[in-house]
Amino acid sequence: MTDQTYNKNDEKTSLNHASIAAMMVPFPMQGHLNETLHLSNIIASYGIPVHFAGSTAHNRQAKLRLHGWDDEESTSKMHFHDLQLPPFTSIPAKFNPQTNFPGHLQPLFDATLDLRQPVFRLLQELSAKYRRIIIIHDTLMASVVQDVKLFPNAESYALHGVSAFTIFYHFWNSMTDTPFELDSDIKISGIPSSEGCFTPEFEAYIAKQYKVLDFESGRIFNTCREIEGRYMELLSKLPENAKKKFFALGPLHPVETKNRFNKIRHRCLEWLDEQEINSVIYVSFGTATSLTEEQISELAIGLERSEKKFLWVLRSADRVDISTEDDVIIRPQLPKGYEYRVKSKGMVVRDWAPQLDILAHPSVGGFMSHCGWNSCMESISMGVPIAAWPMHSDQPRNSILITEVLKIGLLIRDWEHRAEVVTSTTVENVVIRLMTSKEGEEMRKRAAELSVAVRGSVEDGGSSRLEVDSFVAHISR
Numbered sequence: 510m511t512d513q514t515y516n517k518n519d520e521k522t523s524l525n526h527a528s529i530a531a532m533m534v535p536f537p538m539q540g541h542l543n544e545t546l547h548l549s550n551i552i553a554s555y556g557i558p559v560h561f562a563g564s565t566a567h568n569r570q571a572k573l574r575l576h577g578w579d580d581e582e583s584t585s586k587m588h589f590h591d592l593q594l595p596p597f598t599s600i601p602a603k604f605n606p607q608t609n610f611p612g613h614l615q616p617l618f619d620a621t622l623d624l625r626q627p628v629f630r631l632l633q634e635l636s637a638k639y640r641r642i643i644i645i646h647d648t649l650m651a652s653v654v655q656d657v658k659l660f661p662n663a664e665s666y667a668l669h670g671v672s673a674f675t676i677f678y679h680f681w682n683s684m685t686d687t688p689f690e691l692d693s694d695i696k697i698s699g700i701p702s703s704e705g706c707f708t709p710e711f712e713a714y715i716a717k718q719y720k721v722l723d724f725e726s727g728r729i730f731n732t733c734r735e736i737e738g739r740y741m742e743l744l745s746k747l748p749e750n751a752k753k754k755f756f757a758l759g760p761l762h763p764v765e766t767k768n769r770f771n772k773i774r775h776r777c778l779e780w781l782d783e784q785e786i787n788s789v790i791y792v793s794f795g796t797a798t799s800l801t802e803e804q805i806s807e808l809a810i811g812l813e814r815s816e817k818k819f820l821w822v823l824r825s826a827d828r829v830d831i832s833t834e835d836d837v838i839i840r841p842q843l844p845k846g847y848e849y850r851v852k853s854k855g856m857v858v859r860d861w862a863p864q865l866d867i868l869a870h871p872s873v874g875g876f877m878s879h880c881g882w883n884s885c886m887e888s889i890s891m892g893v894p895i896a897a898w899p900m901h902s903d904q905p906r907n908s909i910l911i912t913e914v915l916k917i918g919l920l921i922r923d924w925e926h927r928a929e930v931v932t933s934t935t936v937e938n939v940v941i942r943l944m945t946s947k948e949g950e951e952m953r954k955r956a957a958e959l960s961v962a963v964r965g966s967v968e969d970g971g972s973s974r975l976e977v978d979s980f981v982a983h984i985s986r
Contacts, residue, residue, distance in 0.1 A: 528640035529985055530558040534628060534654050535571070536647035537564060537621055538614070539796040539827060540883045541670050542571040544731055545647065547761035548668065550578055552645075553586040555981050562631055564624075565591035566830075577763040577865045592627040594620045599829040602799060605708075607928065610901040611797045611826045612708040619714070622652060629656045636660045643984045645729065651718040658724050664984075666756075667725045671882050671903040673732055673740035673757070674910040679703070680747060688748055695739060697913060701905035701924035727754035729980075731761045731886060734972040735962040736915070756980045758973060762883075764890045764964045766865045775863050777820055778870065780856050784818055787874030787953065790896070790944055791867050793822040794879040798900045804930055805841055811936025812855060813847070817944045819855040820873070822862045868893050874953060875943045877921075880907040892960030894918050894952040896943050898931070917956040919943055 531552050535545035546561070553559045561568065568589045597620040602613040635642050644665040646654045657665045669676060678700050681687065707715070728750075734741065734757055745755050781789060792812070794800070800808070805823070812819045823841050840859065848857055864884070867873060868891040876888045877896040885907050888895055895918035897908035905927075911918040921939050922931055943949040966973040 529643060530560060530635055530639045530641075531643045531645060531984075532560045532562060532631065532635060534562050534644065534646040534650050535567070536649040536670070537567045537617060539570070539574065540881050541647050541649070542567060543574065544670055544761055544883055545645075545668060546571045546575050547577075547763075548645065548729070548731075548758065549587055551758070551761065551977060552981070557981070557985075558639075559587045560590055560631070560635060561587050562590040562592060562624075562628060564594045564621075574861060576863045577766040590631055592624050592631075595623045596620075597829075602826060602828075608705045608708060608901055609798055609927075610707050610711060611799075612710065614797075614827075614829055615708070615710050615714075617829050618649075618711070621650070625653045625656065628653055632657065632660055632663065636662055641984070648722060649715065649718050651722040655721050655724060664726045665724060666727045666729050666984075667722060668729045668731075670731070672885070672907055672910055673730050673737040673744055674914065675882075675903045675906040677740045677744050677747075678906060680744075680749075689746065691743075695743070697909060699913075700909055701899075705924070705927055706901050706903070706905060725753070727756060727983075729756045729758055731759040731882065732757050733759050733963055733966040734976075735959070735966050736889060737910075754983070756976055758977050758980060760886045760890045760963060760967065760973070762865060762887055762890070764967055766869055775866070777856060777858050777862055778866055781820065781867070781870045781872040784872040786871045788944075789818045789820055789872045790875040790877055790940055791820050791822075791873050791893075792877040793862070793864065793884070794898070794900060795881045795884060796824070796827045797881075797902075798879055799826040800841065801930075802842060806844055807930055807933045808936055809843055809847055810933035812940065813851055814933060814937045815940040815944075816854065817940050819851075819940075820858065820867065821855060822858045822864075824859060824861075865891075875940075875949070877940070880904040880911060882907055885911060889915070889917070889956070889959055890963045892953075892957040894943060894949065894956045896921055896939050898922065899924060899927075915955070915959065917952050917959060919949075919952070 533545050533549050535542045549559045549561055563571070568591055597616040600613050600616060602611065605612065632642065640662060642660065642663040644654055644657050644663060645668055646665060648667045648669055651667070654665060657663045730741065741755060741757050744750060812821065825841060843857065865887055868876065868887055873893055875896060876893045877898060878884045878888065879900045880895065880897050881904060895911050897911050897918050898921040899905040899908045905924040908920060912920045919939055919942060921935065965971050968974060
């Protein structure tokens with residue numbers, strides 16, 4: 510199977526791009542950093558110089574956690590610019606029954622806004638060296654890169670870190686006068702509201718970014734037409750997008766990971782090697798969610814009672830200071846004796862785990878996920894159905910795309926019950942349904958079929974490969 514390297518020696522990509530360069534400006538949360546770095550690798554593979562601009566700590570984090578690519582051939586192609594964040598106060602994470610959004614990271618987000626001047630200076634430097642500078646920035650960094658308008662040889666593209674489905678319905682439901690009718694097969698009932706998705710402080714942050722987000726030449730999505738073609742079309746039909754170019758360049762991560770062929774493998778992959786095909790449910794809620802002690806206990810008991818094999822990545826949400834030593838971290842606690850009791854059925858991982866390699870492993874037959882968009886795309890591309898447990902942000906709507914539109918997953922709980930503890934009985938029942946029932950098997954079959962289509966999209970002649978080619982040709986014109 511063709512891997513997603515976008516080889517610059519291909520006939521379609523052998524153009525001379527020395528007169529242009531790309532400047533990448535990520536938002537400092539792991540999912541956003543990861544997505545931006547994946548896209549950076551794709552652009553660099555076309556022979557375009559890539560300048561990745563972030564704080565020293567987050568550049569380091571992005572490189573350390575990147576996987577799926579050949580380590581020596583990927584980040585070495587790029588220029589990393591370590592920008593200095595101003596001092597800011599770290600606040601402890603606190604449980605909020607109204608939202609699981611990581612509000613403890615807000616001081617970091619606010620400090621990031623002060624990168625406007627360093628980014629401006631970097632733009633000045635690069636614009637003097639190249640015929641054209643292409644700024645690709647996270648939508649949540651719009652105010653930081655807004656000075657791109659001052660450079661006649663620069664243009665910008667906003668990278669959306671969420672699904673086209675989620676974005677479309679956000680805009681559609683906020684309209685007082687809808688510009689066109691939706692086809693009956695597109696109308697989805699029960700789409701969650703944004704209530705409880707964010708803290709008020711972060712909602713204000715988002716509003717500030719979108720207030721200035723009117724200077725970009727186009728928008729980039731980590732999706733492909735095979736997954737969200739209808740919603741990409743609907744987005745482009747909205748009046749405010751009439752003059753924008755839309756590019757579906759996903760999946761941005763490699764669909765054929767290279768890390769799994771390395772001699773040094775994570776111990777969880779060796780454990781998976783010993784399990785039967787489709788026998789393990791992988792449990793992980795990303796890097797921006799912490800569960801309460803009560804919820805961890807219920808989840809643990811539910812997994813144990815299901816008697817299905819599981820691989821559980823149990824970590825707290827990333828901290829503001831990601832360089833803090835491990836010995837000061839308050840680690841999530843499991844019921845006493847739990848890991849000993851389940852050692853024949855399950856494995857608990859408390860460090861960073863290679864999610865792409867895990868989802869690609871033939872032993873994994875299900876994924877209990879928060880439904881962050883990166884995780885959704887990775888699971889779809891690897892053909893793994895999802896037990897959807899949204900926590901905050903875009904996740905509630907992503908979960909509806911997974912369960913109601915694509916029909917490759919089960920919903921663990923309705924969003925309106927987000928403040929309630931998910932019981933061990935619920936966990937047990939969902940795991941059994943997903944892993945062993947006829948319903949779960951049908952979802953696994955649909956997930957496998959969708960995986961084939963998504964993988965085909967990045968091969969020669971596939972929709973995403975053609976769209977990446979088109980994007981590179983457009984910025985190189």
